[in-house]
């Protein structure tokens with residue numbers, strides 16, 4: 320009798336700990352994990368912990384005991400060596416600055432990990448690092464539904480609209496996309512997101528980005544429907560609504576030879 324009462328109490332506690340369907344992950348976990356009110360500042364703090372954990376690996380509290388290796392650590396995914404660091408360090412000429420080819424940009428030029436460890440995007444607010452990391456806060460803030468975005472303390476996303484255009488010269492394959500996404504999900508769960516919410520977050524990222532030739536999809540409402548696929552190689556699953564003729568980099572012969580060079584480099 321005692322035991323079953325105790326079990327009932329536990330079940331009730333678990334049910335209470337579940338996010339109501341009409342509250343976004345951002346709003347819910349700002350309250351429950353940070354123990355703070357929903358304000359632009361506090362929602363930005365949650366997303367800062369999330370994105371900085373993605374990049375650095377787990378470094379902070381709250382942490383519920385889930386280790387996160389981090390985006391820049393080399394890994395083996397589906398038997399393939401994955402090393403994303405060269406795309407961020409400027410070692411590869413893969414950044415889209417509007418030309419017909421990629422250029423090299425060092426995105427770790429704002430102090431690298433040191434400011435991230437202090438829960439900041441960068442030391443230098445004119446650095447590539449600052450723009451990239453603040454854009455990631457803004458974009459992922461929208462992806463997890465921050466309701467207090469669009470205020471001076473937590474601006475709306477101000478980066479490139481199409482994730483395909485941003486990433487096209489990286490010619491990323493499925494294992495690279497998988498590592499990127501799985502680090503986001505592990506980081507969220509390490510902060511205390513439930514596994515159910517981790518699954519929702521993961522499914523959304525896989526369905527929109529880690530597919531080949533996804534049709535125009537709206538993520539940032541004011542930017543409208545955009546090409547969002549970041550997975551470009553033949554091993555990426557086709558999007559349910561695939562429209563490959565909208566993805567010229569997939570058919571251009573230069574794209575294919577760039578891929579051959581790139582995969583060699585990233586296997587080093």
Ligand code: HEM
Nearest residue numbers: 403406407414415454458478479485495496499524528549
């Ligand atoms: C789920 C898929 C992904 C999403 C949602 C995403 C999101 C973003 C966003 C919002 C930006 C900022 C764009 C801007 O500042 O205008 C960005 C830039 C960048 N991403 Fe991703 N990304 C994804 C996958 C990847 C992967 C797999 C890599 C692997 C290397 C990667 C590497 C980069 C790099 C190097 C930049 C800087 C490029 C630039 O500023 O032009 N991303 N990403």
Ligand SMILES: *[C@@H]1O[C@H](CO)[C@@H](O)[C@H](O)[C@H]1NC(C)=O
Nearest residue numbers: 377378379383384385386387
């Ligand atoms: C990362 O998380 C693991 C698992 O909880 C823990 O053992 C490790 O100390 C954490 N690392 C840091 C730097 O906090």
